[in-house]
Amino acid sequence: MADIGTLLSEIVGVEHVLAGDAISEDYAHDEALSRDPVKPAYVVRPETAEQVARILKAASDQGVSVTARGSGSGLSGASVPLANGVLISFERMNAILEIDTENHVAVVQPGVTLQELDAKTAEHGLVYTVYPGELSASLGGNVGTNAGGMRAVKYGVTRHNVLGLEAALPTGELIRTGGKYVKASTGYDLTQLIIGSEGTLALVTEAVLKLHPRLPHQGTVLAPFTDLDEVARAVPKVVGSGLGPLIVEYIDGLTMGAITYSSQLKLGIPADVRDTSHAYLVVMLENRTQDRLGEDIEELGELLGGLGAKDVYVLDGPSARKLIDAREKAFFTAKAAGADDIIDTVIPRASLPEFMARTREIAQENNTFVIGCGHAGDGNVHLAVLQKDPEVRARVLRALFEAGIGLGGAISGEHGIGRKHVQSFVELTDPTTVDLMRRIKTAFDPAGILNPGVLF
Amino acid sequence: MADIGTLLSEIVGVEHVLAGDAISEDYAHDEALSRDPVKPAYVVRPETAEQVARILKAASDQGVSVTARGSGSGLSGASVPLANGVLISFERMNAILEIDTENHVAVVQPGVTLQELDAKTAEHGLVYTVYPGELSASLGGNVGTNAGGMRAVKYGVTRHNVLGLEAALPTGELIRTGGKYVKASTGYDLTQLIIGSEGTLALVTEAVLKLHPRLPHQGTVLAPFTDLDEVARAVPKVVGSGLGPLIVEYIDGLTMGAITYSSQLKLGIPADVRDTSHAYLVVMLENRTQDRLGEDIEELGELLGGLGAKDVYVLDGPSARKLIDAREKAFFTAKAAGADDIIDTVIPRASLPEFMARTREIAQENNTFVIGCGHAGDGNVHLAVLQKDPEVRARVLRALFEAGIGLGGAISGEHGIGRKHVQSFVELTDPTTVDLMRRIKTAFDPAGILNPGVLF
Numbered sequence: 001m002a003d004i005g006t007l008l009s010e011i012v013g014v015e016h017v018l019a020g021d022a023i024s025e026d027y028a029h030d031e032a033l034s035r036d037p038v039k040p041a042y043v044v045r046p047e048t049a050e051q052v053a054r055i056l057k058a059a060s061d062q063g064v065s066v067t068a069r070g071s072g073s074g075l076s077g078a079s080v081p082l083a084n085g086v087l088i089s090f091e092r093m094n095a096i097l098e099i100d101t102e103n104h105v106a107v108v109q110p111g112v113t114l115q116e117l118d119a120k121t122a123e124h125g126l127v128y129t130v131y132p133g134e135l136s137a138s139l140g141g142n143v144g145t146n147a148g149g150m151r152a153v154k155y156g157v158t159r160h161n162v163l164g165l166e167a168a169l170p171t172g173e174l175i176r177t178g179g180k181y182v183k184a185s186t187g188y189d190l191t192q193l194i195i196g197s198e199g200t201l202a203l204v205t206e207a208v209l210k211l212h213p214r215l216p217h218q219g220t221v222l223a224p225f226t227d228l229d230e231v232a233r234a235v236p237k238v239v240g241s242g243l244g245p246l247i248v249e250y251i252d253g254l255t256m257g258a259i260t261y262s263s264q265l266k267l268g269i270p271a272d273v274r275d276t277s278h279a280y281l282v283v284m285l286e287n288r289t290q291d292r293l294g295e296d297i298e299e300l301g302e303l304l305g306g307l308g309a310k311d312v313y314v315l316d317g318p319s320a321r322k323l324i325d326a327r328e329k330a331f332f333t334a335k336a337a338g339a340d341d342i343i344d345t346v347i348p349r350a351s352l353p354e355f356m357a358r359t360r361e362i363a364q365e366n367n368t369f370v371i372g373c374g375h376a377g378d379g380n381v382h383l384a385v386l387q388k389d390p391e392v393r394a395r396v397l398r399a400l401f402e403a404g405i406g407l408g409g410a411i412s413g414e415h416g417i418g419r420k421h422v423q424s425f426v427e428l429t430d431p432t433t434v435d436l437m438r439r440i441k442t443a444f445d446p447a448g449i450l451n452p453g454v455l456f
Numbered sequence: 457m458a459d460i461g462t463l464l465s466e467i468v469g470v471e472h473v474l475a476g477d478a479i480s481e482d483y484a485h486d487e488a489l490s491r492d493p494v495k496p497a498y499v500v501r502p503e504t505a506e507q508v509a510r511i512l513k514a515a516s517d518q519g520v521s522v523t524a525r526g527s528g529s530g531l532s533g534a535s536v537p538l539a540n541g542v543l544i545s546f547e548r549m550n551a552i553l554e555i556d557t558e559n560h561v562a563v564v565q566p567g568v569t570l571q572e573l574d575a576k577t578a579e580h581g582l583v584y585t586v587y588p589g590e591l592s593a594s595l596g597g598n599v600g601t602n603a604g605g606m607r608a609v610k611y612g613v614t615r616h617n618v619l620g621l622e623a624a625l626p627t628g629e630l631i632r633t634g635g636k637y638v639k640a641s642t643g644y645d646l647t648q649l650i651i652g653s654e655g656t657l658a659l660v661t662e663a664v665l666k667l668h669p670r671l672p673h674q675g676t677v678l679a680p681f682t683d684l685d686e687v688a689r690a691v692p693k694v695v696g697s698g699l700g701p702l703i704v705e706y707i708d709g710l711t712m713g714a715i716t717y718s719s720q721l722k723l724g725i726p727a728d729v730r731d732t733s734h735a736y737l738v739v740m741l742e743n744r745t746q747d748r749l750g751e752d753i754e755e756l757g758e759l760l761g762g763l764g765a766k767d768v769y770v771l772d773g774p775s776a777r778k779l780i781d782a783r784e785k786a787f788f789t790a791k792a793a794g795a796d797d798i799i800d801t802v803i804p805r806a807s808l809p810e811f812m813a814r815t816r817e818i819a820q821e822n823n824t825f826v827i828g829c830g831h832a833g834d835g836n837v838h839l840a841v842l843q844k845d846p847e848v849r850a851r852v853l854r855a856l857f858e859a860g861i862g863l864g865g866a867i868s869g870e871h872g873i874g875r876k877h878v879q880s881f882v883e884l885t886d887p888t889t890v891d892l893m894r895r896i897k898t899a900f901d902p903a904g905i906l907n908p909g910v911l912f
Contacts, residue, residue, distance in 0.1 A: 100804075100806070101692075101696075102692045102804075102805070102806030103692070103804045103805055103806045103835075104692070104695070104696060105804075145641050146639070146640075146641045146645075147641075148639050148641075152638065152639055153638075156616075156638065156639075157638070157639040159639070159645065159648070160612075160616060169888070169892070173888040174888075175886065175888055175889050175892065176886070176889075177889075179804065179864045179865065179866065180804035180864055181802045181803065181804055181805070181834065181835050181836075181864075181865060181866070181869070182608065182609075182612065182613070182834055183602070183604050183608055183612075183613045183615070183802060183834055183836060183869050183870060184602075184652075184802055184866040184868065184869055185601050185602045185604075185652050185654075185868045185869065185870050185871060185872040185873070186866040186867045186868050186872075186873060186881065186885075187873065187881065187885065187889070187890075187893055187911060188649060188652070188653055188657075188893050188896055189602075189615065189648050189649065189651070189652055190889070190892070190893075192615075192645050192648035192649065193644060193645065193648065193649050193896075195645070196640075196641050196644070196645055197644055198641075201644075213696055213697070213698045215698060236557075236558045236559070236560070239560070240557075240560060240669050241669070242669040242671060242744045288698045288699075292748065346637045346639060346640055347637065348556075348558075348559045348561075348635065348636035348637055349558070349559055349637070350556070350558030350559045378637065378638055378639055379559075379637050380637075380639065408635045408636055408637075409635065409637060410635065410637070410640040410642040411642045412640065412641045412642050413637070413639050413640055413641065414639060414641050415641060416641040416642075417641070417642060417643065425642065425643065429642075429643065430631065430632070432625070432629040432630075432631055433631050433632075433633075433643070433646070434643075436625070436631065436646070436899065436900065437643055437644050437646075439899035439900075440644055440649075440896060440899050442899070443892065443895035443896050443898070443899045444892070444895075455643060
């Protein structure tokens with residue numbers, strides 16, 4: 001049996017295969033909290049789709065595990081390799097192949113970052129609307145986890161904005177799915193099946209992304225409420241208003257304190273309002289014209305006032321940017337504040353008050369600190385769990401997942417299952433469904449080389 | 457081995473199992489043209505999801521084929537049964553289970569029609585935005601074919617508006633996928649895999665549908681152009697304008713003549729304009745306020761004028777409704793005019809002029825009449841083919857499919873492959889992809905009972 005290291009060198013050239021001490025710490029982890037880093041046997045850096053397919057064929061033949069890595073900004077451990085496995089880093093496949101202004105489509109390699117794509121689409125007055133917190137994230141990673149973010153309430157998540165893929169199968173072939181069109185009824189939708197599969201079915205070597213016109217005018221409103229229940233009750237009204245909000249975020253009082261402090265953000269909220277406000281709603285609107293934006297913001301303000309907001313602050317551009325930036329960095333704020341885990345349970349948005357009440361109970365019962373913010377318009381709650389004892393923490397997480405599933409939700413809205421939540425996923429999901437997913441996995445990956453230990 | 461008829465009677469009661477002459481002609485066909493009707497051995501009418509699951513288990517055990525039928529309005533033969541098989545008719549599973557105004561979700565059984573759902577959502581100021589031509593179509597059938605329609609350019613097709621499913625597996629279990637939330641990264645997206653699978657993977661017993669606020673104001677503009685190339689060039693500009701059109705349809709001159717004649721529609725277009733206009737663009741806008749709608753229509757008119765429209769007609773409410781109705785009935789007009797086949801190839805929308813040029817060549821080369829209309833904003837071209845000779849017709853269809861695929865498109869945008877286009881699908885699709893789809897099929901349906909002969 002040929003040595004996998006030798007085979008990899010034949011495929012990509014010896015200078016693009018790393019082993020032993022040549023593998024930097026960067027390749028050993030993602031941003032998942034409370035996970036030990038793992039260095040793989042080899043890091044390989046392909047340049048073409050054909051090379052990726054050949055790597056997978058060689059790994060299948062040799063029974064060696066393969067993990068894909070984009071920017072390593074994931075939160076679930078799905079890009080952490082196995083110690084005896086191969087890590088494919090897509091850092092060299094980082095070209096924006098096309099911005100098609102007629103079809104409103106971008107074609108990108110998996111290593112392109114959101115930031116690079118955003119800069120390029122802006123030149124054409126277009127935008128790729130998926131904005132998860134971390135703009136250094138790669139498009140390949142976004143497809144793997146079905147990344148979401150704040151703008152999902154208006155534009156959907158990755159799943160709704162990827163029109164087609166080129167992907168390498170574990171069996172060594174390249175396939176193309178979908179294309180530069182928004183609809184097809186021509187066989188099973190392999191695009192959607194691969195999106196969110198966390199590197200367990202096929203590796204994306206090219207993605208066709210849907211672009212939208214970039215609307216020039218945006219406005220942000222911040223509304224403090226007495227408590228989270230009030231915020232949660234306001235959310236369906238805001239989403240259903242017809243105003244088409246771009247962002248509908250909730251931030252609890254503690255998290256708001258932490259992120260405004262850490263980003264030195266002055267919002268001009270009087271102390272008496274701040275002291276009695278335990279939850280905030282942030283709503284951003286966008287429009288083609290400044291006039292309409294102004295009208296909409298006024299209407300939104302009246303609506304929020306009627307729904308119990310203690311006041312309504314229309315933020316100026318720099319303050320709004322700072323607040324949204326700070327909200328996007330809430331994960332890092334939580335991390336810096338000593339959070340031991342982050343979860344992102346999704347529930348029907350109207351069940352937010354009930355879920356948050358249950359969260360408070362679980363936190364109290366387990367003497368654990370749980371704070372958060374989230375995509376309220378989508379019912380996607382991001383909670384930071386501060387609890388050093390791994391056993392207690394595991395119990396808290398499990399109870400939170402059970403509460404979410406009990407309300408008709410799911411474990412993760414956008415971070416994924418990865419290696420972190422496998423046990424909960426397998427135990428809390430109907431066995432028939434898990435078995436069916438395993439059979440689908442085998443249909444793609446008969447040798448079981450792609451990211452073993454992720455999902456199942 | 458027990459007789460399948462006896463088993464079916466045990467499951468649903470003898471009065472809901474039809475055989476022999478008790479099976480009416482209605483169950484033997486859908487709306488696909490040039491297909492012979494086929495009566496199944498049994499028609500079975502379950503009332504519950506559990507009954508559907510038990511029927512599938514019995515059929516798997518006995519090796520009997522099963523075809524699902526909603527309203528029978530499909531255009532691809534996917535609900536036409538096999539002569540020795542079982543047809544499951546969902547006519548008794550026709551309840552709207554819930555209109556959830558907080559989460560903006562409807563929960564329906566598969567036999568509910570679009571018309572019934574539209575009436576019910578209207579009571580709450582909400583709307584299910586998928587409007588394929590035929591409102592007697594069932595939601596189950598819509599999910600099976602991934603139905604589209606005119607409003608897809610703004611709101612997407614069925615795939616983008618179904619949040620979750622309950623489905624019966626051929627192996628006899630019920631599964632639930634997704635839920636009342638718009639995003640999840642929690643295992644493979646089985647919802648999306650089942651949508652558009654044309655009854656070959658699992659049978660939908662319940663669907664969770666996304667609803668939108670129903671915007672009160674709509675306006676329709678009709679613009680005649682010299683030829684289809686001009687229309688096709690205008691489309692990306694209209695879609696990219698930021699006006700967010702609800703409908704962007706093209707209608708060729710002959711089809712416009714036919715549908716206005718057959719529906720006795722007077723649009724007030726002067727004879728000299730009509731005689732020199734070989735293609736029309738129909739754009740519908742919607743808005744929350746009448747003022748904004750008026751402004752947008754004015755802007756649209758100016759835009760179209762600059763793009764070569766010979767004139768711009770803002771239709772009054774009744775005329776607009778009549779035109780849209782007539783366009784929706786274009787299939788029936790084509791059928792009445794003697795069309796022998798209808799196809800709905802999808803291509804990147806900017807490739808419309810090239811595809812239409814190739815269509816003209818193919819029509820001329822084969823002495824065949826090909827006319828049409830279509831969802832221009834989506835690049836989804838509906839063509840009626842008038843050619844009695846089945847061999848020549850097959851050659852024309854194949855050439856049209858090849859032309860579409862050659863431009864980066866797919867055989868069907870919304871009608872599906874069904875039984876009609878199986879050979880073209882299998883022969884024109886990369887064998888690796890077809891093999892992978894077959895393995896997925898086997899993962900769901902090891903006994904191969906669900907709709908054999910559809911897709912593959």
